[in-house]
Amino acid sequence: MLILNKQTRAKRHLDNLTFIPQAVEKVDFLTSSTEFKQHILALIKQAKFRIYLTALYFEKDEAGQEILDALYQAKLANPQLEIKILVDWHRAQRGRIGEATQSSNADWYTQMREQYALPTEQEIAFYGVPVNKREIFGVLHLKGFVFDDTLLYSGASINNVYLQQFERYRYDRYHQIENKALADSWVNFIQQNILSNPAVNRLDQANRPKTIGIRPLVKAFRKELSQQEYRFNGQSMDNEQLMLSPLVGLGRKNPLNKTIEALFFQVQQKLTICTPYFNFPRSINQRIEWLLENGKQIEIIVGDKTANDFFTPPEEKFTMASALPYLYEKNLRAFTKKFDHYIQNGQLTIRLWKDGKNSYHLKGVWIDERYILLTGNNLNPRAWKLDAENAVLISDPKGELSEKAQGELAQIRTHTTVLTHYSDLEELKDYPEKVKKLLKKFGRVKLDKIVKMLL
Known part of the structure; x- marks a missing residue:
């Protein structure tokens, strides 16, 4: 009886989810890290009005430099293109586990911002998202890159092995979905529930706040974020369509x-x-x-x-x-x-x-x-x-x-x-x-x- 109740509740849970219709031909399954990187670069070049990248980290290495340079070139070609990058607050300010830290990813973001010296209203903005007061107790593990009305979704972050810059690669899944309602829901979630919160700060600034100084804000942010969801005009699951x-x-x-x-x-x-x-x-x-x-x-x-x-x-x-x-x-x-x-x-x-x-x-x-x-x-x-x-x-x-x-x-x-x-x-x-x-x-x-x- 207990299992039957769980099955019933499970079916009810899925029936209560809200869905967005999707055109079959606008879902692509990518097969490799190199193809994933090629799609990132192509989508950056094609983007007309917005790029929102969310990942655990955006690494200061050859692959990271190539992607960031491509983003800056896109921005120079189209100053109205909105580019925002969200990574974990803690991870961006330390090195890899087991490696000596020299300068952090956040320092690199700052150097690149100063190097390109774009007008303030045209800057590419890097944001650090603190999911908990300490990294070990929670990180930003939200995924998804939005380019206009396309979502490129993968568990991968940006670095040499995820993008197979050289011989070695870290294998993940990669999917490209063109769907305006989906992309809008992604961006709206970021704008309304993350970027608007005082616990979330720019990483590409020399005068970044210390974590200890924002701990009360982080605690409140975690609680608020845990209560949020993607919002969109959708419908119940339809057994006749994707x-x-x-x-x-x-x-x-x-x-x-x-x-x-x-x-x-x-x-x-x-x-x-x-x-x-x-x-x-x-x-x-x-x-x-x-x-x-x-x-x-x-x-x-x-x-x-x-x-x-x-x-x-x-x-x-x-x-x-x-x-x-x-x-x-x-x-x-x-x-x-x-x-x-x-x-x-x-x-x-x-x-x-x-x-x-x-x-x-x-x-x-x-x-x-x-x-x-x-x-x-x-x-x-x-x-x-x-x-x-x-x-x-x-x-x-x-x-x-x-x-x-x-x-x-x-x-x-x-x-x-x-x-x-x-x-x-x-x-x-x-x-x-x-x-x-x-x-x-x-x-x-x-x-x-x-x-x-x-x-």
Whole structure:
């Protein structure tokens, strides 16, 4: 009876979502990081009236410089073009984890603003969005680049590996959707709920406020942001046409989390999940178990530990973050051991992605050929409770995007191997000595559980 009630509530939740009709031919599935970069540059050049970029970070490196130069060239060619870039407040003012900090991304934004010296009303504006008082307790994980009436959506940020500036790449999903109502809802959300808030400040100014000085504002901003949603003139889900629903979530039991959980109860035949960090929230684990018990097919595509962006080769400097890929593999081994019966009977397929020294950053959910979720949400406890996340839910009742979606999944599977047994995975005794020592210490003081909640 309890499950029946949950199923009923899940169906009701989806029925209550508001959707936007979408033309099939105006949805493109991009296949690679290089294609993603090409589309960014092309869309910058084509933009006539607005560019709004939202990402975790916009890195000071060769790829970042190329994109920023393209933005400035577009601005010089069309001074009325509105360009606003939103990144995480904390991340922009520090270096990468484990690396010595020289000058920050925010310092670079300031240098570029001073170098181009545009009139104040024509400046390209970089904004820092503080989702919590400390980075570890929440970051800006909202995604989406708006160019006029086009949304380019990916979990990727702007840097050398995400855009494959050189040989290495970080693999993500990339989708281009032309839809004025969708693009307007994205921009309106940013303008009304983020840029208008006093906790959000320009990063490209030398006199940036100190975080400690805006902490009360940040606390209030987080609470306000957690109560907001994308607003647009939409309609209920129609079983006769392709439709989109933009979603946003921050904090426990937010609408995005509820939608993802509700989608799991819609599976008729098969659920497919991509996640870079194998660390599902309890509610997702429970739904996976329920689906397996009810005879459904599940495919999970996860990165090999060496394809994790925190992975450190043995010859490089070891940091605490270097242990994370091993912690995720430990989770995966426990999961596959628990559900080994379903692996053996063919119901559960787990694929490990690995392609040389490249890394894996994919996330998303496919429900049969009926629903597709585009999201930057890592489907982990951190995404569920701490970070600001968003998504686009695609309702495809007639399977009009089925061929493109299956093509995307086939591409994702290219560099994967199927786990046949939990013993295919390494365990603690196989790990480098420094990793073993740290994981044992985590286990002794129960710190592994805290780490899993935060990272």
